[in-house]
Amino acid sequence: MLWRRARKAIIVAALALFWLLSAGWLTAPLLAAVQGDAAHYLPPKFGPRTVIVMLGAGTRHDSQGRLVPMPDVFPRIATTASMYAQCKQANRHCEVIVSGGNPERYEASEADTYAPYLLEAHVARDDLVLENESLTTYENAKYVARILRNEHYDSLMLVTSAYHMPRALLDFHRFGLAPQPVAAPGRVVRCGLLPRRPNLSAANVALHELIGLAQFHVYRALGWF
Structure with a gap:
């Protein structure tokens, strides 16, 4: 309405942008910019006392009304369970911290919702710590740092999706933590x-x-x- 002469150009540009994103040609480089580093992460090393931190990625209600993890969470759960199993096989003391509050204000936090899936994946209940207050990645790092403040550990691992890892590492470094990145599979274009x-x-x-x-x-x- 304000730019009548530019209306056609704006419509054409908007349609072109939509096509570039939806057809993948612009989405691919955008996604590579945030998850491309995952291919260069070094294999994680387990110390005598290893802490594995898994970050949340939301919850939703399924068709039966049950509160379940968002689809991107399941690769994180699988990766965390795999790291935990490898840690146990190496005869290390292993602890898993699940960090995720309730930003959607559902009936349960992310951490509490994910816990049964990790237990089903053979993570021992005594080795599972739930951080269910954080609402953002920044708070994930803040509250995990608070938990670890009085703990002794030799190896710290951070599990999240490949696309989320760069931002998560920045936040954890902000609180003096230097976890080894363990990227769960990200998005594919x-x-x-x-x-x-x-x-x-x-x-x-x-x-x-x-x-x-x-x-x-x-x-x-x-x-x-």
Whole structure:
């Protein structure tokens, strides 16, 4: 309405942007910018006392009304359970901290919702610690640092999705923690001619992470983080 002469150009540009994202051609480099480092992470090393931190990624209600993890959480659970099993096989003392509060204000926190899945994946209840207050990645790091303040550990691992790892590491470093990154499988883009809904979802994730990375550096420069 304000720019009548530019209306056609704006519509064409918007349609082109939508196609580039939904067909994957623009989504692919955006996603690579946030999860490309995962291919270069070194294999984790287990110390005599190892702590594995898994970050949450939301919950939802399924078709039967049950509160369940979001789809991206299941690779994190599988990766955490695998690291825990390897730790136990190496005869180490192993602890798993699940960090995730209740930002959606559902009937249970992320950590409490994920716990049964980890127990089913053979993580011992005595080795499972639930941090169910954090609402953001920054608070994940803050509250996990608080838990670890009075604990002795030799090896610290951080499990989250590949696309989330760069931002998560920044937040954990902010609180003096230097975990070994263990990336769960991230998003995959399929490029082609036709629009694909998963590509739009991946674009949303990539943009969210890129904005979060920029926000972290701006807040640090302002002294807010």
